[in-house]
Amino acid sequence: MAEISNFIKTVMANDLESKKVNTIITRFPPEPNAYLHIGHARALVTNFELAKSFNGKTNLRFDDTNPSKEDASFVDAIINDIKWLGYEPNQVLYGSDYFEETYELAIKLIKKGLAYVCDLSQQEISEYRGTLNTPGKHSPYRNRSVDENLKLFTEMREGKFNEGEKVLRAKIDMSSPNINMRDPVFYRIMKIHHHRQGDKWCIFPMYDFAHPIQDAIEGITHSLCSLEYDNHRPLYDWVVRECEMKNVPQQIEFGRLNINNTIMSKRYLRQLVEGNIVKGYDDPRMPTLAGLRRRGFTASSIREFILATGLSRVNSTVDSDMLEHFLREDLKLSTNRIMAVTDPIKLVITNYEEGKIEYLDAVNNNENEELGNRKIAFSRDLYIERDDFVLEKPNKHYKRLALGLEVRLYHAYFIKANEVKYDESGNITEVLCTYDPQTLSGTGFNERKPNGTIGFVEANTAKKALFNKFSPLLDSDDAEVHFLDRINKDSWEECHGFVENGEYNPYERFQFIRDGYYVVDQDSKKDNLVFNRIVSLKSSIKK
RNA sequence: AGGCCCAUAGCCAAGCGGUAAGGCAACGGACUUUGACUCCGUCAUUUCGGUUGUUCGAAUCAACCUGGGCCUGCCA
Numbered sequence: 001m002a003e004i005s006n007f008i009k010t011v012m013a014n015d016l017e018s019k020k021v022n023t024i025i026t027r028f029p030p031e032p033n034a035y036l037h038i039g040h041a042r043a044l045v046t047n048f049e050l051a052k053s054f055n056g057k058t059n060l061r062f063d064d065t066n067p068s069k070e071d072a073s074f075v076d077a078i079i080n081d082i083k084w085l086g087y088e089p090n091q092v093l094y095g096s097d098y099f100e101e102t103y104e105l106a107i108k109l110i111k112k113g114l115a116y117v118c119d120l121s122q123q124e125i126s127e128y129r130g131t132l133n134t135p136g137k138h139s140p141y142r143n144r145s146v147d148e149n150l151k152l153f154t155e156m157r158e159g160k161f162n163e164g165e166k167v168l169r170a171k172i173d174m175s176s177p178n179i180n181m182r183d184p185v186f187y188r189i190m191k192i193h194h195h196r197q198g199d200k201w202c203i204f205p206m207y208d209f210a211h212p213i214q215d216a217i218e219g220i221t222h223s224l225c226s227l228e229y230d231n232h233r234p235l236y237d238w239v240v241r242e243c244e245m246k247n248v249p250q251q252i253e254f255g256r257l258n259i260n261n262t263i264m265s266k267r268y269l270r271q272l273v274e275g276n277i278v279k280g281y282d283d284p285r286m287p288t289l290a291g292l293r294r295r296g297f298t299a300s301s302i303r304e305f306i307l308a309t310g311l312s313r314v315n316s317t318v319d320s321d322m323l324e325h326f327l328r329e330d331l332k333l334s335t336n337r338i339m340a341v342t343d344p345i346k347l348v349i350t351n352y353e354e355g356k357i358e359y360l361d362a363v364n365n366n367e368n369e370e371l372g373n374r375k376i377a378f379s380r381d382l383y384i385e386r387d388d389f390v391l392e393k394p395n396k397h398y399k400r401l402a403l404g405l406e407v408r409l410y411h412a413y414f415i416k417a418n419e420v421k422y423d424e425s426g427n428i429t430e431v432l433c434t435y436d437p438q439t440l441s442g443t444g445f446n447e448r449k450p451n452g453t454i455g456f457v458e459a460n461t462a463k464k465a466l467f468n469k470f471s472p473l474l475d476s477d478d479a480e481v482h483f484l485d486r487i488n489k490d491s492w493e494e495c496h497g498f499v500e501n502g503e504y505n506p507y508e509r510f511q512f513i514r515d516g517y518y519v520v521d522q523d524s525k526k527d528n529l530v531f532n533r534i535v536s537l538k539s540s541i542k543k
Numbered sequence: 544a545g546g547c548c549c550a551u552a553g554c555c556a557a558g559c560g561g562u563a564a565g566g567c568a569a570c571g572g573a574c575u576u577u578g579a580c581u582c583c584g585u586c587a588u589u590u591c592g593g594u595u596g597u598u599c600g601a602a603u604c605a606a607c608c609u610g611g612g613c614c615u616g617c618c619a
Contacts, residue, residue: 006557031619066618122617131615133545167617177546179615188617207619230548231614253548255612260554308566310556312549315612319554322567332580339577367580399578410577441576453577 004049005310008254012050012222024056024221028082028089029063029211032074032195035281035288036081038302038323039264042257045306047224048087059218060089064096065210067194077281081289085299095214096196102205102213103157105243106168106187110149114242115186116142117152118169125167128174129182135175136182142171156189159202163189170209172238180235184208212236216245223251227315255315257306259323262287297323301330336364336371339410339455340465342497344383346430347456349415352380357460361442362411376500377458378412383498388454389431391420399452401431408453414439462498 016022026047030036036044051058060082064070082089109115118141120128130136144152156166168187176182186209191202205213215223223236230253240248258264264287272278272286282290292302305326309318357379364371384401393402401407406416413435421430439445 029619033619063619069618125617126615129615131545133615135545136615164617169617179546182615185617190617204617206617211619227548228613229619231546233547255549257555308555310566312556314549314555316555319567322555325567328579337577337579363576366576397578408576412576453575455577 004046004053004307005312007310007312008046008050008224008252009053012054012252016054021221022055024051024054025059025090025219026051026056026222026224027059027061027215027218027220029061029095029214030078031063031066032070032072032078034074034266034270035077035286035290037264037269037286037288038259038262038292039257039287041085041289041302041306042309042311043224043226044082044085044087045303046254046311049303049307050222050224056221057090058087059091059093059220061093061095061214061218063207063211064094064194064196065205065207066190067192067197067204068190070195072195077290084293085289085302091218093218094196095210096194098210098214098217099197099201099205101217102210103203105213106153106205106209107150108244109170109186109242110153110168111146112242113146114171115168116144116149116171117156117166118142118183118185119166122164125185129179130174132179138174139169139183142183153187156187156203157201159191161189163191165189168203170238172235178231178234180208180232181238184235208232208235209239212239212249212251213243213245215249216240216243216247219247220249221247223249225251225253226256227253227313229253253313254311255313257309257311258315258317259287259320260317261320297327298330301327304330333365333368336374338500339376339457340497340499341383341385341455341457341462342495343386344457344497345386345389345428346459347382347384347389347415348430348432349380349382349435350418350432351434354380356380357458360412360440363442376411377461378409379458379460381459382409382456383459383462384409384431384454384456386428389417389428393451400454401451405451406436406448408439408441408450409435409456410453411441412456413437413441414448414450457498457500459498461501463501465497465499 012024016024028044028047030040048058050056060079062075062078079089079092106115116139118125118139120139120141125139128137128139152166153168155161156168166189167185169183169185172181172183174182185206187203187205189202190204193199194201194204211223214220229236229251233251233253236251263269269281269286269288272283273281278285281288282294284291284295286292289302293299301323305323308326309316309322357377359375360378361373362376363369363373388400390398390400390402393405399407401415401417403417403420406414408414415433415435417431417433419432420428421432423429439448
């Protein structure tokens with residue numbers, strides 16, 4: 001098991017030391033407006049693993065302070081993904097459940113003279129705020145009396161004003177070089193139904209006010225977030241201090257995780273789903289946890305990937321090879337390896353008895369005897385992968401079949417290619433071979449070395465299968481305009497092939513000997529894109 | 544440009560004043576019932592973005608420079 005990044009551990013350890021505390025509580029605060037994707041997994045795994053390593057706990061808290069963007073439909077999916085990843089939240093909480101306390105704290109700030117109701121329009125607030133280079137100026141409403149603010153704020157809550165008419169603002173410093181400190185808005189009016197609170201509220205706290213309060217109320221010791229909240233930390237601390245919260249959480253920022261050639265933006269993922277380019281957030285092409293799960297990724301491989309990849313105060317873009325590496329690592333001992341041919345070419349063993357089918361012993365996994373053996377069919381008529389055959393051996397590294405060469409058929413015999421048949425257009429339709437019965441796998445035959453080992457499937461018994469060659473969703477650098485177009489065209493190639501007719505359980509993972517292909521199960525009742533297998537061995541083809 | 548943050552190999556990432564961990568990728572080779580796996584080897588010394596400085600000693604400290612990121616929502 002990999003360990004959590006030193007960067008965060010060190011920060012944490014120092015902090016614990018100075019506070020004389022010996023346990024921590026973290027929280028994972030998704031906004032319920034999308035599915036979790038592999039990028040979120042960094043925060044997710046980090047929060048949970050960190051708590052675990054300090055003997056602490058992690059709360060799941062839905063950050064639902066803006067009802068215009070959120071709805072309940074993502075809540076279950078998020079909980080499900082977290083559990084699938086192997087984590088059990090200490091509590092499942094909702095930011096909106098603290099609205100009453102949050103409101104009381106706003107009153108407290110007003111009484112302390114640190115918050116005021118402002119009548120400026122949105123645009124005016126923006127103008128008064130100043131720019132990066134020039135200080136802002138005070139709102140004309142900044143010096144309202146405590147009593148007047150109290151009255152107005154109460155009326156805001158009672159719904160006496162329209163959206164946009166008034167907001168509650170903190171009174172901090174309009175000339176601060178940190179624009180977040182220039183009297184930030186803490187409450188706005190939104191006459192919208194909230195998925196959890198119903199119509200109880202028409203004023204909603206902003207993230208900057210609500211989040212630190214929620215953390216403090218829950219006793220969160222360390223509030224991890226991404227780099228862009230760095231500028232908000234002074235405000236976070238201000239809120240905790242001025243609200244006189246007993247618990248003082250520490251905000252720690254770290255970089256986001258990206259994976260190359262993978263599109264991670266919520267906006268684009270939403271477009272894919274809503275535009276019906278993919279079949280939902282759990283489509284195997286999606287980088288969501290649900291999509292990766294259907295693509296065959298294991299929870300443990302994702303956890304290990306996140307831990308191994310580390311984190312720091314830099315947004316990182318990790319090679320997708322790394323993700324696949326950890327999947328292979330996880331599957332290599334635990335899965336059966338069955339054979340399949342994605343782009344078939346007929347292979348006939350001319351010296352094998354016509355009409356006979358024999359069943360050979362095949363090891364399910366060379367590295368894990370416990371997985372046992374299975375029987376695979378073998379006969380005169382086989383299919384092999386089209387690019388496992390070439391007329392002439394091109395170089396010394398070529399370890400597949402060519403005319404005149406002998407290779408091993410995996411789990412079976414040595415065969416030698418003697419002749420090729422063509423169709424009218426000159427395409428190869430059939431390779432004629434002879435086999436050597438002495439060379440059966442497992443018999444210890446070692447008088448000759450074959451020019452490699454290739455996979456095959458017995459033609460009469462094989463199951464037809466539809467494969468998709470998966471290419472990851474395109475790079476986020478690509479121009480927006482071409483975005484959907486490209487995904488549609490290039491990310492999904494189908495091909496018809498065969499899988500050996502084994503007794504494997506269709507819902508069990510196995511490794512398949514070609515990299516980058518996924519089996520499509522057409523028989524599924526649900527839809528015809530059920531990916532129940534992961535294809536994870538490293539590329540067996542080198543050009 | 545005002546403020547803050549960041550910079551170690553193709554990609555991640557340790558290191559926190561004592562002479563550059565590890566992983567992925569790549570490349571040699573051995574082995575092999577997949578070219579996988581495993582094993583062995585290679586892969587930052589005009590070296591840590593650059594330049595100056597402090598120091599017996601600097602990736603680590605300081606200053607400046609360069610490059611990148613974030614911030615002017617009643618989003619989170």
